[in-house]
Amino acid sequence: MKIGVYVCHCGGNISEVVDVEKVRSFAETQPNVILARDYSHMCSEMGQQLVLDDIRKNNLDRVVIAACSPQFHEKTFMSTVESANLSPYVFEMANIREQCAWPHFDTPEVATEKAKDLVNVAIAKVTLDEALKKKIMPIGKRVLVIGGGIAGIQASLDLGDAGFKVYLVEKSPSIGGKMAQLSRTFPTEDCAACILSPKMADVPANPNIELHTYTEIEDIKGYLGNYEVTVVKKPRYVDVEKCTACDNCTEVCPVVVPNEFEEGLTSRKAIYLPSPIAVPHAYVLDDKACLGRFPLACNKCYEVCEPGAIDSDQKSEKISFTVDTIIVATGYDIFDAREKKVYGIGNSKNVITALDMERMIVHASEGNPLKPTGKRIAFIQCVGSRDEQVGNEYCSRICCMYATKLSQLLKRSDPKRDVYVFYTDLRAYGKGFEEYYKRAQRTGVKFIRGRVAELIEDSQTKKLTLKVEDTLTRQIIESTFDLVVLSVGLVPNEGTNKIASMLKLAKSPDGFLQEAHPKFRPVDTLSDGVFIAGCVQGPKDIPDTVAQASGAAARAIRLMNKGEYDIAPIIAFVHEDLCDGCGLCIDQCPLGAIIPSKVVSVNEAICRGCGSCIGSCPRDALDLHCYTNDQMLAEVKAALVGKKDGETRILAFADDMTAYRLADNVGTAKMSYSTDVRIIRVPSGSRITPKLMLQAFELGADGILLGESEAKSSPFPHSVATIKNNVSKVRDILKEENIEPERVRYAEFVTVMLGGFVNQINNLSDFAKKSSPISDQQRKTLLKNLESRLQAIITKRKQWLKIQMKYSLTNSGR
Amino acid sequence: MIAKVVISSENEDFLKKIWNLSGQEITLCDQCGICSGSCPMVSEMDITPSQMMRMVQLGQDEVLESKVMWLCASCFTCTVRCPRGLDLSKVAEALRQVKLRHAIDHIDIKAIPKDELTILPQIALVSACRKFTG
Numbered sequence: 001m002k003i004g005v006y007v008c009h010c011g012g013n014i015s016e017v018v019d020v021e022k023v024r025s026f027a028e029t030q031p032n033v034i035l036a037r038d039y040s041h042m043c044s045e046m047g048q049q050l051v052l053d054d055i056r057k058n059n060l061d062r063v064v065i066a067a068c069s070p071q072f073h074e075k076t077f078m079s080t081v082e083s084a085n086l087s088p089y090v091f092e093m094a095n096i097r098e099q100c101a102w103p104h105f106d107t108p109e110v111a112t113e114k115a116k117d118l119v120n121v122a123i124a125k126v127t128l129d130e131a132l133k134k135k136i137m138p139i140g141k142r143v144l145v146i147g148g149g150i151a152g153i154q155a156s157l158d159l160g161d162a163g164f165k166v167y168l169v170e171k172s173p174s175i176g177g178k179m180a181q182l183s184r185t186f187p188t189e190d191c192a193a194c195i196l197s198p199k200m201a202d203v204p205a206n207p208n209i210e211l212h213t214y215t216e217i218e219d220i221k222g223y224l225g226n227y228e229v230t231v232v233k234k235p236r237y238v239d240v241e242k243c244t245a246c247d248n249c250t251e252v253c254p255v256v257v258p259n260e261f262e263e264g265l266t267s268r269k270a271i272y273l274p275s276p277i278a279v280p281h282a283y284v285l286d287d288k289a290c291l292g293r294f295p296l297a298c299n300k301c302y303e304v305c306e307p308g309a310i311d312s313d314q315k316s317e318k319i320s321f322t323v324d325t326i327i328v329a330t331g332y333d334i335f336d337a338r339e340k341k342v343y344g345i346g347n348s349k350n351v352i353t354a355l356d357m358e359r360m361i362v363h364a365s366e367g368n369p370l371k372p373t374g375k376r377i378a379f380i381q382c383v384g385s386r387d388e389q390v391g392n393e394y395c396s397r398i399c400c401m402y403a404t405k406l407s408q409l410l411k412r413s414d415p416k417r418d419v420y421v422f423y424t425d426l427r428a429y430g431k432g433f434e435e436y437y438k439r440a441q442r443t444g445v446k447f448i449r450g451r452v453a454e455l456i457e458d459s460q461t462k463k464l465t466l467k468v469e470d471t472l473t474r475q476i477i478e479s480t481f482d483l484v485v486l487s488v489g490l491v492p493n494e495g496t497n498k499i500a501s502m503l504k505l506a507k508s509p510d511g512f513l514q515e516a517h518p519k520f521r522p523v524d525t526l527s528d529g530v531f532i533a534g535c536v537q538g539p540k541d542i543p544d545t546v547a548q549a550s551g552a553a554a555r556a557i558r559l560m561n562k563g564e565y566d567i568a569p570i571i572a573f574v575h576e577d578l579c580d581g582c583g584l585c586i587d588q589c590p591l592g593a594i595i596p597s598k599v600v601s602v603n604e605a606i607c608r609g610c611g612s613c614i615g616s617c618p619r620d621a622l623d624l625h626c627y628t629n630d631q632m633l634a635e636v637k638a639a640l641v642g643k644k645d646g647e648t649r650i651l652a653f654a655d656d657m658t659a660y661r662l663a664d665n666v667g668t669a670k671m672s673y674s675t676d677v678r679i680i681r682v683p684s685g686s687r688i689t690p691k692l693m694l695q696a697f698e699l700g701a702d703g704i705l706l707g708e709s710e711a712k713s714s715p716f717p718h719s720v721a722t723i724k725n726n727v728s729k730v731r732d733i734l735k736e737e738n739i740e741p742e743r744v745r746y747a748e749f750v751t752v753m754l755g756g757f758v759n760q761i762n763n764l765s766d767f768a769k770k771s772s773p774i775s776d777q778q779r780k781t782l783l784k785n786l787e788s789r790l791q792a793i794i795t796k797r798k799q800w801l802k803i804q805m806k807y808s809l810t811n812s813g814r
Numbered sequence: 815m816i817a818k819v820v821i822s823s824e825n826e827d828f829l830k831k832i833w834n835l836s837g838q839e840i841t842l843c844d845q846c847g848i849c850s851g852s853c854p855m856v857s858e859m860d861i862t863p864s865q866m867m868r869m870v871q872l873g874q875d876e877v878l879e880s881k882v883m884w885l886c887a888s889c890f891t892c893t894v895r896c897p898r899g900l901d902l903s904k905v906a907e908a909l910r911q912v913k914l915r916h917a918i919d920h921i922d923i924k925a926i927p928k929d930e931l932t933i934l935p936q937i938a939l940v941s942a943c944r945k946f947t948g
Contacts, residue, residue, distance in 0.1 A: 342895070382846075387897040424846040424897075453851025453895065469847030474862050476850060 001032045003126060004060040005119065006051060008042035008067035010097055017101040019112045023066065026116045030123050034058060043073045048080045055084040062129065064122045066094035066115065069664040070681070087131035089569065089626060094122040098667030099679055110675045117642045117678055124638035128631045132569035137605060139225040141165055141560050142323040146217060146499060149177020150542060151329035151534025153199055154549035155556075160208035162557055167321060168203065169231055171495065173214045174278035176200050177331055181261065181275075183361040185542055186405040187436030193277050193362075200279040212319070213280060216495075220502045223605040224529030224559070225324050235314035237285035237293070238271070242309035245273060245281050249301035249310065257289045263356045265370045271301045271310075285310070325529040325556040328499055328513065329549065332490040332535035335384025335392070343383065343486055348457040350374075350464055351484045354399070357406050364413070373417070374482020377410055378466060379403045380452045381423040385489030394510045396489035396539040400427045401436070403487045408440040420446045420481075422468055430541065448477070455484060490539040503530050504591060506717060512538045517713060523552040526715065527591070528606075531555050570609035570626045570683060572602045578621035582797045588616040590718040610716040611687025615726050618790040618797075620691070627682060632692055639678040640700040648768050650677040650703040651696050652761065655684045657715055659707025662751045666758060673758045674765035676702075684708065685746060686722035690729040693744060694782040697734075702768040704730075705760060706746040713750070720748060733785045737778050740771050825873025832870050835908035842898045843867040849892035849902050855885045863892055863902055870905065878916075883909040 005027040009015035020038045027036040035058060039047050042065055054060050063086075065077055070093040078088035096115040104111035141164045145152045148170030156168045168175070180200075182192035203209055212231060219230040253269035261268075261275045270289040273281070291297040293312040302310045334355055337345040345351045352360075363370045381403060385396040400423065407419045426447060428437040441447065450468040457464050458480075465480045492511040500507065505525050506514040513532050516524035523531050531552035534545040559565055572593070581598045588594075593606035594613060600621075611624045623629050636651065643649045654660040660681050666673065682688060685706035693704050706727065711717045723746045731741035747760050833840050843864070850862035861869070861880050869877040883906035892902045923939065931939075 382897070386844075388899040389895065389897060424844065449847075450851065451846035451848040451897065453848045467851045469850035469856075469862055469864060471845050471847040471850075471864055474850075474865050476856055476862070 001062060001127065002058065002060050003030075003033045003062040003064060003123060004051070004054050004058070005030075005033055005036040005064045005123065006042055006047075006066065007036070007038040007096075007119070008047070008065065009038065009040045010068060010101075011040055014067070014097050014101045017105050017108050017111050018096055018115045019108070022112055023096070023115045023119055027064075027066075027119050027123065030120065032062070032127055033123065034060070042067050043076055048076070051077070051080055052084050055081070055086060061086065061090060062126045063091045064094060064119065064126050065091070066096045066119050066122065068097040069093075069095045069099075069660075069667075071661055071664060087133060089132040090126065090129045092122040092126040092129070094118040095664075095679075098664040102667040102670050103672050104675055105670060106672060107675060113642065114675060114678070117639055120638040120641065121635045121678070121680065124634040125631050128628065128634055130625065130628075132625060134566040135569055135604065136564050136566050137225055138564050139560050139562075140324045141563075142321075142325075143167070143556055143560075144169065144220075144227065144229050144321075144323040144326045145329060146326065147177070147329035147331055147534075147536070148172075148175030148203075148211075148213065149329060149331045149534060149545075150179045150196065150199075151331065151536075151545045151549040152177070152327070153203060154546045155327045155329060155533055155553045156209050157199065157202055157206065158550050158553035159556065160206040162553075164208060164557065164560065166206075166209045167212065167229070167323060168209055169212045169215050169217060171214070171216045172274065173236060173284040174274040174280070175203060175211070175213060176275065176277065176279065178355075179542060180277060181263070181355060181358060183358045183365070184405060184409065186401040187430075187432040189405070189409075197277040197279075200277060204280060211280070214284070215319075217499060217502070218318070220326070220499075222322075223603065225565070225605065227323050227326055227529070228320065229323055230318060230320045233317040233319060235287070235316050236282075237287070237310060237312055237314050238283045239309045239311050240280045240282040242307045243282035244307055244309075245283065246306070247273075248304040248306070249283060252300040252304050254298065254300065255289050255291060257286065262359050262370070263353070265356060265359055283309075285312075324560055325531070326503065327531045327533055327549075327552045327556060328496070328503070328505070328525075328536055329533045329552075330493050330496045330499060330536045332539065333493050335390075335396075335488040335491050337383055337486045337488050339390050340383055340387075340486075343380065343452075343455050343484075344457060345486060348455070348462070348464060348484075350457070350462055350482060351455065351486065353486050353488045354379075354402055354406060355488070357485050358402075361406065361409055372482075373410065375416065376418045376481045377407075377420070377483045377485065378452075378464075378479075378481040379407055379419075379421040379485045379487055380455075380466075381421065381487045382451060383486040383488045384491065386424060392489060392491065392510070394539070395427065397427070398539060398541050399487040399489060401430070401433055401541070403485075404428070404437050404440045404445075406485065407445040408443045411440075411443045411445050415444065418446075419444075420448060420479075422448050422450055422452050422466075424449075424451050430543075450477070490535060493536065496536055503527050505530065505532075508538075510538065512536065516715075523548055523555055526717070528608075529556075529559060567604070568609070570624065571604050571607040572609065572611065572613055572622055572624050574600055574602060575621045575623060578619045579617075580619065580621075580794075582618075582794070582801065584618065584793070584797060585613045585616045585622055588613045588722070608715070610684040610719055611682070612684065612716065612719055612722040614687060615689035615691075615722065618793045624683070624687060627687055629689075629692070632680075632682075632688075633695055635680055636692065636696045636701070637699055639680065640696070643700050648676045648702045648765060649700060650674065650705065650761065650765050650768060651701050652677050652679045652705040652707060653682050653685055653688045654679050654707040655709055655714075655719075656681055657684075658709035658713075658751055659685070659747075659749045659757075662707070662749050662753060662757050665751060666754050669754055671754060671758055673761045676765045676768075677705075677761050684714075684716045684719045686716065686719035686726070688723075688726065690726050690733075691783070691786060693726070693730045694733065694786050697739075697743075697774065697782055698779045700779070702774065703743045703764045704745070705764055706744075707749050707757070707760075708746060710748045710750055720746075729789075733782060733789075736785060737781055739774055739778055740767070742767060743771070819874070821872055821874075827873065828875045829870060829873040831912065832905060832908045835911055836901070836904040838900050838902075838905055840867065840870050840900075840905065843871060843900055844898060846897060848895050848897065852891040852895050854889060854891065855887050858885050863906075866909070867900075867902065867905065870909075878909060878913050882906065883913070 082088045100111045100115040215233045255270035258264035259268040428434045452468045454467040508514040533549040533552040579599045685708040886906040
């Protein structure tokens with residue numbers, strides 16, 4: 001093995017504090033290091049050339065560069081190393097700028113000592129580096145879009161136009177979703193059906209889109225590039241190809257049921273056209289309402305259908321296909337206003353929802369009103385939104401503007417009407433919204449700021465008296481209306497739950513699906529290749545939904561377009577000789593990447609390399625490439641080897657995403673912190689096993705800090721739970737050996753918490769200094785204690801597996 | 815005439831006091847007014863319950879001079895309807911406590927003639943003091 005070490009001056013940034021020559025000559029004396037150089041700017045072309053030449057001339061097979069933080073130049077040097085035909089993973093950086101020169105600028109000698117330690121750590125790691133290659137995985141061009149609302153339609157059309165194969169699955173008999181039901185769109189007042197129907201018609205016309213209506217997802221298995229999808233197509237009993245939508249069947253059908261598309265305000269027959277703009281434009285036979293096909297009870301529709309489109313023998317059909325990526329666009333449900341009993345919907349006939357009003361306005365504009373609206377109309381805002389009493393803390397975002405729209409449409413169609421909107425706060429945040437609100441005010445709609453407290457129906461006249469405080473004048477208004485419209489909020493769609501659990505998607509506290517990052521990955525999820533668009537992610541209006549849908553399509557194309565994608569080799573693997581198939585690790589992986597068997601294995605396409613599983617194995621059989629157990633132990637050893645008698649050493653394991661970058665930011669801000677700390681970079685704090693922590697104590701650590709990203713912005717939201725669990729295990733053992741358990745700590749960080757980071761480090765260092773030192777005897781017993789605990793776990797697990805086998809609670813062969 | 819009101823940092827003390835006594839996160843109130851609309855006693859009040867909350871938010875101890883907390887029937891209608899989950903009857907109770915702790919004597923015991931004192935039942939004096947001064 002031939003290691004080359006390079007120490008960078010960083011044009012003085014490093015060399016003015018750290019004695020570069022001392023670090024260089026220290027490195028030279030380390031085993032396997034055949035040369036050590038220093039240079040003013042390693043990242044410059046000349047600096048990179050230096051490395052290239054040495055690799056070629058002196059046959060280096062490992063490279064360490066002591067310079068700035070890897071977040072700046074790791075990629076640069078990786079490609080340098082790669083261009084010399086070495087694996088980019090046989091290279092390490094020692095961060096002697098952000099972690100030595102900058103934070104410890106006032107103590108140059110200590111900074112130099114620390115720099116030596118960091119170089120030592122990097123050498124220890126690089127010695128054990130495996131020559132890994134980036135894994136190239138093939139990927140096709142097939143997408144599953146779930147949900148045929150405007151989000152699903154937009155995403156499908158974008159993908160279809162770009163030449164990708166789309167399977168669009170919609171559970172109802174027609175695509176179009178909620179938008180098809182709306183009257184007009186705010187703030188431009190386009191007719192919703194008129195602008196939507198051409199888009200709907202484009203879907204079956206697109207040769208790349210395979211449309212499955214009246215179809216539900218039964219199962220999805222797999223991973224990016226290989227999702228196996230099974231759907232069930234419900235029988236429609238009408239041949240879509242043959243049906244000419246002539247309406248003869250509806251005329252003769254004797255069964256009358258409420259029409260869902262009209263929100264039950266009108267009726268339909270058992271055989272019906274889902275909506276006037278339905279796509280596919282074909283009738284459906286409602287199996288539950290029909291008088292009966294077996295035995296044939298009525299058969300009138302069959303008799304009158306000239307093209308012979310009615311097929312009462314249709315069966316539900318299972319279809320399976322494989323896709324590479326998935327877009328979830330399952331939308332929302334409107335809040336069930338019956339939950340808000342005080343507003344009496346369902347009991348009072350003149351209380352309706354805003355969606356009812358949308359349909360009423362459509363029909364009124366066509367000249368056939370569904371019901372009289374009366375002279376006085378009130379809108380009640382925030383029904384089911386911003387209300388902890390029904391468990392919905394969030395604002396539904398669209399109700400202010402749709403009420404502004406509906407109220408002025410009503411007022412303009414008949415200026416003699418009195419239209420009132422009772423609101424909590426009026427939020428006109430979007431483009432053209434404030435102007436639209438102003439237009440409503442000019443029309444004469446009265447906006448009153450107050451949340452309606454009570455609604456009482458007169459048993460004779462059926463008029464409604466509402467009671468509300470005008471919070472701007474502090475008057476209590478008691479006023480009577482002919483019609484009250486509830487501006488109902490949006491709630492997560494019932495059907496989304498099933499899909500979320502199949503695809504292992506997380507939910508945010510409001511119940512909608514959680515995006516991968518709230519700012520930078522708004523349509524991604526933490527399941528690779530699964531994207532979300534529209535109201536499934538949270539309430540939003542049509543333009544936002546369409547933008548998100550196009551965004552999701554673009555993100556899916558980004559993954560598929562090249563025909564292959566590479567994954568970093570930082571993934572878990574199994575030491576097969578150590579694994580006994582006990583399966584303790586399986587539930588530890590939230591992505592389900594561990595495949596149970598007699599010897600477990602890791603699905604490389606799913607694993608994202610957090611390392612959470614490793615600590616759960618009582619036999620050290622699990623491991624992580626690039627951060628192997630041996631490497632971690634070697635790094636810990638190297639970090640502690642320079643510790644002199646009477647010194648204190650704190651090890652901080654910092655996650656790559658946040659804590660490590662935070663330490664960099666602290667360094668950049670030249671904020672000093674305890675020089676006792678040695679920071680070790682890990683993919684996630686959950687990679688640090690209880691065993692490794694105890695090994696660190698055995699080797700001389702006086703305190704351990706695990707720094708992790710906040711769960712909500714972490715690529716590994718589950719890791720904090722694992723860390724807590726691991727830390728409490730270590731604390732238990734420390735307590736038993738009479739060592740202060742507070743020597744092990746963890747903290748959730750965000751990258752701007754500079755002071756918080758400094759405090760955590762300093763507090764732990766002070767605590768370790770104040771506490772009585774750990775004796776060698778104590779250090780030695782820690783691992784024995786752990787070993788006996790692990791043995792107990794293994795024994796218990798074996799007994800449990802025996803019981804499972806005996807009573808066959810398990811179907812796997814373990 | 816509209817009087818100008820000064821809101822200074824001292825007002826924070828009153829807010830904190832009511833916050834601590836009631837255990838309610840007063841600043842969460844978003845002034846929707848559902849409490850006032852729901853209140854069966856509001857027609858008798860000089861200020862509405864939501865106004866009471868507003869004044870406490872701003873730390874205006876003038877709220878102690880209002881009748882609102884004395885008229886509160888503790889029927890909890892506002893509490894079960896508050897969309898922010900605030901318990902207004904606890905806030906009213908806190909205001910009553912603060913007012914009572916001011917210990918304003920409504921009876922000047924010294925002014926009662928001695929001969930009358932001797933015939934007054936002791937419990938009458940105690941309850942008279944307790945009732946108004948806490």
